[in-house]
Amino acid sequence: MIGWLRHQKHAFTAALHRLRAQPVASLLTALAMGVAISLPSGLFLALGNLERLAGDLPAQPEISVFLEAGASTAQKHVIAERLKQADIAAAHYVPKDDALAALSTAQDLADIAAGLTHNPLPDAWVVRPQTTSREELVRVADNLGKLPGVAETHLDSQWADRLQAALAIGRTGVWLLAGLFAIALIAISGNAIRAQVLTRRDEILVSRLIGATDRYIRRPFLYLGALQGLLGGLAAGGVLAIAGEILRGPVERLAGLYGSVFHLLPPTPIEIVVVLGLTALFGWLGAWLSVTRALRQVEAAR
Amino acid sequence: MISFSQVTKRYPGGHEALSGINLAIEKGELVFLTGHSGAGKSTLLKLIAAIERPTSGVVSVSSQNVGRLPLRAIPYLRRNIGLIFQDHKLLFDRNVIENVLLPLDIAGFDRRESLKRARAVIDKVGLLKREKASPISLSGGEQQRLCIARALVSRPALLLADEPTGNLDAGYAADIMAMFSEFHQVGTTLVNATHDDRAIAALGGRTLRLDHGKVMEGSA
Numbered sequence: 001m002i003g004w005l006r007h008q009k010h011a012f013t014a015a016l017h018r019l020r021a022q023p024v025a026s027l028l029t030a031l032a033m034g035v036a037i038s039l040p041s042g043l044f045l046a047l048g049n050l051e052r053l054a055g056d057l058p059a060q061p062e063i064s065v066f067l068e069a070g071a072s073t074a075q076k077h078v079i080a081e082r083l084k085q086a087d088i089a090a091a092h093y094v095p096k097d098d099a100l101a102a103l104s105t106a107q108d109l110a111d112i113a114a115g116l117t118h119n120p121l122p123d124a125w126v127v128r129p130q131t132t133s134r135e136e137l138v139r140v141a142d143n144l145g146k147l148p149g150v151a152e153t154h155l156d157s158q159w160a161d162r163l164q165a166a167l168a169i170g171r172t173g174v175w176l177l178a179g180l181f182a183i184a185l186i187a188i189s190g191n192a193i194r195a196q197v198l199t200r201r202d203e204i205l206v207s208r209l210i211g212a213t214d215r216y217i218r219r220p221f222l223y224l225g226a227l228q229g230l231l232g233g234l235a236a237g238g239v240l241a242i243a244g245e246i247l248r249g250p251v252e253r254l255a256g257l258y259g260s261v262f263h264l265l266p267p268t269p270i271e272i273v274v275v276l277g278l279t280a281l282f283g284w285l286g287a288w289l290s291v292t293r294a295l296r297q298v299e300a301a302r
Numbered sequence: 303m304i305s306f307s308q309v310t311k312r313y314p315g316g317h318e319a320l321s322g323i324n325l326a327i328e329k330g331e332l333v334f335l336t337g338h339s340g341a342g343k344s345t346l347l348k349l350i351a352a353i354e355r356p357t358s359g360v361v362s363v364s365s366q367n368v369g370r371l372p373l374r375a376i377p378y379l380r381r382n383i384g385l386i387f388q389d390h391k392l393l394f395d396r397n398v399i400e401n402v403l404l405p406l407d408i409a410g411f412d413r414r415e416s417l418k419r420a421r422a423v424i425d426k427v428g429l430l431k432r433e434k435a436s437p438i439s440l441s442g443g444e445q446q447r448l449c450i451a452r453a454l455v456s457r458p459a460l461l462l463a464d465e466p467t468g469n470l471d472a473g474y475a476a477d478i479m480a481m482f483s484e485f486h487q488v489g490t491t492l493v494n495a496t497h498d499d500r501a502i503a504a505l506g507g508r509t510l511r512l513d514h515g516k517v518m519e520g521s522a
Binding site: 207 | 405407
């Protein structure tokens with residue numbers, strides 16, 4: 001165990017030396033990795049902010065309950081009582097006169113409303129159920145539709161469904177991109193490590209002759225790959241921080257134009273740790289693939 | 303400790319470096335391999351250290367058939383062998399002491415103990431004042447002494463030397479041979495390919511003369 005720890009310490013120190021020995025090459029590799037990581041990470045952050053924005057909107061589906069023109073006061077009372085039950089989160093009554101008034105103020109419908117000789121609109125309730133599941137919403141709407149005095153119900157969840165579907169596509173897209181860029185990261189790390197292995201060919205051959213295992217030879221390269229991945233993750237953090245600062249002003253101005261106050265949120269500490277851990281892991285993986293292949297080539301060329 | 307049974311080594315292209323060799327070297331024995339260039343001395347040493355595999359026959363070291371040793375087991379065999387190469391095989395991006403520390407780092411030795419051992423052996427080969435020097439700044443003889451220091455630092459049970467004093471002046475060659483003698487006296491097995499008749503005469507031991515891949519004679 002102590003010998004194993006000594007080997008780890010020795011390999012880590014050797015990796016740090018190798019990183020310091022070629023500062024420009026190490027920096028360029030880290031930057032290439034950083035740019036590769038910043039795109040999916042940036043999209044992930046953008047999606048998170050978009051979901052937050054969508055969450056602020058009344059994305060909750062609503063049911064419009066239209067009453068019959070001749071609904072009695074008793075029937076209206078039964079309906080109002082039913083809407084106080086636990087499966088209903090909120091409900092508000094819209095008298096037909098209020099509905100016509102709202103129609104008259106609507107920009108595109110004002111002329112139509114002005115041409116009406118009588119109010120054709122029914123009294124209505126706008127109901128927000130507790131549930132968001134499509135099946136449950138249909139069940140609640142059917143149930144309300146069977147109440148005496150109710151002419152028809154209209155379930156209005158389509159736009160919310162569309163928004164959620166778009167966000168789901170966005171999430172899937174981000175994961176696909178993240179997968180592709182993870183492969184790019186492994187390739188960048190592998191290439192950098194391969195060059196290192198080839199420049200250290202003599203050292204590898206001599207080390208083998210005096211008893212070094214492939215694991216011993218591989219270890220400093222693995223640490224080097226992980227360190228480069230970590231540096232790439234930090235570079236991506238820098239790229240995103242700069243991009244965030246550049247976008248902050250325009251986004252807040254746009255939100256202001258819609259009468260909203262919206263601030264771009266930075267990644268959480270957990271997200272930062274996860275991204276750094278993953279970039280280190282991909283750097284390590286790229287190094288492992290590269291050094292294992294290169295060791296075989298060195299052995300074959302001996 | 304070492305035995306060769308009907309060992310033949312043929313290189314790609316058909317050159318037969320060793321032809322049906324049979325020999326045995328006991329633990330703690332001192333053996334000189336002599337013979338002209340291309341007689342098969344280096345090949346014989348490479349077979350013992352599993353750097354090459356025999357084309358046929360059995361090479362056995364410490365009861366292990368090294369010709370059939372799995373690749374992963376070879377490093378552990380080599381950690382018990384001190385190798386002194388004709389072309390030194392030094393690392394020029396490391397200084398003298400770092401070159402000597404390499405076998406101890408590989409074996410996972412404690413750093414303080416490693417430094418103590420490394421300095422002691424560097425002192426023995428007369429390079430202590432140059433421990434921070436790059437091997438590239440050393441003369442051929444100094445590089446050979448550095449190679450010897452690296453082979454001796456892990457106190458191997460078996461020392462294989464390929465022309466270890468070939469590049470040294472008489473004084474240093476005698477010192478190195480005295481060092482080999484010390485190791486031999488504490489039980490280290492030594493197989494030394496050499497043309498140095500003075501060393502052979504001074505140290506005694508057994509001589510095996512190789513000629514065109516065959517053992518021609520042996521003397522004690």
